[in-house]
Amino acid sequence: MTDAATPPVPPVELEKTDITPYLAGNTGIRGVTTFDSGVAGPHVAVTAIVHGNELCGPIALDWLFARGVRPVRGKLSLAFVNLDAYDRYDPADPFASRWADEDMNRLWQDETLNGGDTLERRRAKELRPFIDSVDLLLDLHSMQNATAPLYIAGPLTKGRALARAVGTPALVVSDEGHAAGKRMRDYAGFGDPASEKNALLVECGQHWEKASADVALETSLRFLQATGAVAPDAFASELARFPAPAPQSFVEIVAPVTIATDDFRFTDNFLGQEVIASAGTVIAHDGGKPVVTPHDDTVLIMPNRRPGKGLTAVRLGRFVEGA
Numbered sequence: 226m227t228d229a230a231t232p233p234v235p236p237v238e239l240e241k242t243d244i245t246p247y248l249a250g251n252t253g254i255r256g257v258t259t260f261d262s263g264v265a266g267p268h269v270a271v272t273a274i275v276h277g278n279e280l281c282g283p284i285a286l287d288w289l290f291a292r293g294v295r296p297v298r299g300k301l302s303l304a305f306v307n308l309d310a311y312d313r314y315d316p317a318d319p320f321a322s323r324w325a326d327e328d329m330n331r332l333w334q335d336e337t338l339n340g341g342d343t344l345e346r347r348r349a350k351e352l353r354p355f356i357d358s359v360d361l362l363l364d365l366h367s368m369q370n371a372t373a374p375l376y377i378a379g380p381l382t383k384g385r386a387l388a389r390a391v392g393t394p395a396l397v398v399s400d401e402g403h404a405a406g407k408r409m410r411d412y413a414g415f416g417d418p419a420s421e422k423n424a425l426l427v428e429c430g431q432h433w434e435k436a437s438a439d440v441a442l443e444t445s446l447r448f449l450q451a452t453g454a455v456a457p458d459a460f461a462s463e464l465a466r467f468p469a470p471a472p473q474s475f476v477e478i479v480a481p482v483t484i485a486t487d488d489f490r491f492t493d494n495f496l497g498q499e500v501i502a503s504a505g506t507v508i509a510h511d512g513g514k515p516v517v518t519p520h521d522d523t524v525l526i527m528p529n530r531r532p533g534k535g536l537t538a539v540r541l542g543r544f545v546e547g548a
Contacts (some may be wrong), residue, residue, distance in 0.1 A: 228394045235371065237316045237433040242283035244305050247290055256305035256318065258290075265526060267360035267456040275364060275409060275469025277310025277322040279431045281441035282365035285399040288442055302359065306409075309344045319433060320531065331406030333413075346448050347536050359535040361387070362424035364410050366443050369530055370496040371431035374440045378425055379411055385475060387423045390451040393443060393470040394427065396498070398526055399545075400478035403537050428527070443467045474524060480481050480519045484538045488514035495528040495539070509538060 250258045271289070273282025286303045295301065305311070309328045313322040326343035338349055356362075375396040378384035388397040397502075402411050409415075414422030425445050430437035446460040447470075491509045501508065501523045508525070509516035519541055526540040 235431055236369045237319055238435040239280040239433050239438060241280060241314055242287050244283050254351060256308055256354055258293050258302055259302040261300045262296040262298050264298040268300040268358055268544040269361045269452045270302040270359040271363045272304045272306050273365045275306045277307050278319050279367040279432055281367050281437040284438040285441035285445045297456055301454050330408045333407040333409050360422050361452045364426045365525060366426055366428050367430055367432040367437050368428045368527060371434055374430050375428050378424055381418050383423050387425055388444055391447045393447060395471040395473050397473055397475045400540055404483040405535055475545050476524050477545045478540045478542040480541040482516055482538040484511060484532050484534050484536050487534050488512050489532045489538055495525050497525055497527050499525045
């Protein structure tokens with residue numbers, strides 16, 4: 226194996242969706258719209274663009290807005306999260322607008338939300354009362370590499386159960402998150418085993434591949450069905466164009482790898498979801514320290530091909546029985 230170079234920018238097959246018509250919202254929070262059925266039920270939300278260069282989420286939300294989707298019970302919210310980063314998106318340099326000042330999906334703990342002054346922290350503080358009101362969350366994301374879509378379901382049984390109820394994508398990853406900070410899907414009650422609140426983060430595919438938009442839409446529709454926000458037979462004609470959900474596989478992350486130096490290198494061009502047969506296989510070097518697989522049949526989840534000190538380089542997992 227040889228040291229892997231930084232990969233080229235993948236083709237940009239998706240166009241940025243104009244979300245201007247939805248920015249006013251109706252909640253007093255820019256970019257957040259809530260529809261109330263007037264019938265008792267949970268507050269269900271679908272969120273997009275926590276990262277400004279992830280284009281599939283706005284496409285899915287635009288579809289829901291354009292077709293006038295409304296809840297049959299409880300509330301339904303559609304929210305665009307990191308507006309500053311999305312404003313900066315440029316297809317000529319699509320990696321540059323992931324965030325404006327810092328990663329907005331590492332800010333969801335009290336010490337961060339209560340302090341600091343960056344564009345992302347200001348926006349997170351603005352969104353916090355809304356997120357506090359949500360019972361069931363689907364957060365739409367995409368990935369650096371063109372691998373099969375997957376759920377990030379968190380470490381709890383309830384997250385895996387919600388992923389199973391929605392039914393697609395087929396790969397469900399259960400992990401504790403990142404050393405750099407909490408994701409929105411792990412915030413407060415979402416990450417509390419005693420709370421009925423629940424959340425899923427779905428990685429819909431490579432950031433700019435056309436198929437990621439289909440995954441974002443299908444997952445959103447099935448999520449709304451599974452949570453009871455819409456009737457069980459809603460979206461029948463749209464869902465008919467997708468294959469029947471495949472049986473799900475579950476991966477438990479046992480060793481997230483956080484980069485310790487400014488000299489991190491993978492030993493091969495790992496894209497993600499590779500299964501490394503033998504324990505102790507060297508998959509990277511972090512400065513002078515080898516990074517090795519902790520057990521036989523280690524699954525590599527979302528290797529970071531643009532690594533930096535303090536970031537998650539890769540998550541190392543194993544296949545386990547389902548929820």
